Amino acid sequence: MFKEKRNKPKRFDNLFHFKADNDQVAEIRELIKEFHNKIKKEQDAKKSNELIKYIENNDEKLIDEIFQKFNLSTDLFKYIVADTLFSKIVNAENQTIETITELLGSRYTSTNIGEYLYNDKALLKDLETFTE
Structure with a gap:
């Protein structure tokens, strides 16, 4: 049915700007929302895998x-995943x-560090255990 999975945030935001008039519309909106979130998660995971690939290729x-x-x-x-990242960095x-x-140092010296450090904490702790 669809040739390509693409996430169009503006179109998605516009869809949810208006309230659902009835239960059928609300149900369809929820299905679209779930599909949108699934596509976004897949895209984000792909970006993470690209970083791993670039480290592996020393790019x-x-x-x-x-x-x-x-x-x-x-x-x-x-x-x-911490062990995957660690193994690629070690090699x-x-x-x-x-x-x-240098890039990590730059990331964590930012004035907005609190916005993302909390989310990075689990990965950083896991990486630390591999170095002990």
């Missing part, structure tokens, strides 16, 4: 692009590790 330029794009976002590490080239270290 510092693309790692930097991901960090710049999501530096102040709570979604940067949302779908990354990365020294320059790639230095780049990641």
Whole structure:
């Protein structure tokens, strides 16, 4: 039916701007909302997997692009599994590790750190256990 799954936030927001007139409309809206959230989750997970792939390939330029794009976002590490990230970092080239270290340092010296540090905390704690 659909050729491509795409998340169109403006269209989604417009849909929910108006109230549902009856139960059938409300039910359809909920189905659309669930579908929208599923697509968004898949897109976010894909972005997380891209970061892992770029670390594995020692592609510092693309790692930097991901960090710049999501530096102040709570979604940067949302779908990354700590042991996967750790294994990719440990096997990365020294320059790639230095780049990641600098990017993380930059991320956590921001004045808005409270907006995303809480969401990153679990991953960071898990990474810490691998270094002990």
